[in-house]
Amino acid sequence: MRAILTTIGKDKTGIIAGVSSYLAQNDINIVDVSQTIMDGYFTMMMMVDVDDAAADFEKLTQELDALGTKLGVDINIRNQEMYDAMHQL
16 A cells, blocks of 8 residues: 655754654655755655555554654655545546
């Protein structure tokens, strides 16, 4: 399953390293990534493949939320199917 992971917060050193290290440690592959700095705020959107993830989706959500708190950013992960369904009429 693919998922969309967003990270938003005040820009500082280590955000990308923290998120990507967590993903690698949990066997989550980054399929695509886009990031920018907007007026001092870091924004990143990733498409990730969680098929081989070391934990179930609920645990990943909780751990990423805790990681976001540690890094001082908001991290959210959502199933890509949810986004696909929202855009079908």
